[in-house]
Amino acid sequence: MSKIPQFYQKVYHICRKVPKGKVTTYKALAEKLGSKAYRAVGRAMNKNSNGILNCKGRNMVPCHRVVGSSGHLVGFAHGLKKKAELLRKEGIKVKNNKIKDFDKVLFRF
């Protein structure tokens, strides 16, 4: 069933823990994983983003809720613009690819 490494699955699991209207950072994810593989976390998304951010079934992983350490939107498979739109739909204020109330929407584990 698991075709993807544990590290990736762990990242997805944490992402799924982020409630709607909240966002998290790659750093927080890596820290939660017990590693500093900020890049590995992002890489995991990009590699599997194909069918993940579909948000259709239970496989929904809010990758768009994962932002940079400073609350600024970073890389997105579909484009940062799309990411900003998605976040805005969640109730998060995004301005110029940047989280407006980052401190308020930042979800802490």
Add this chain to the structure above:
DNA sequence: GCTTTGACTCTCG
């Protein structure tokens, strides 16, 4: 099995 890459982060200029 080593090298390259990547949706990152931090520090210096």
Add this chain to the structure above:
DNA sequence: TCGAGAGCCAAAG
């Protein structure tokens, strides 16, 4: 304030 460079970890080639 913005730009460039170095560091870090894990997976894929």
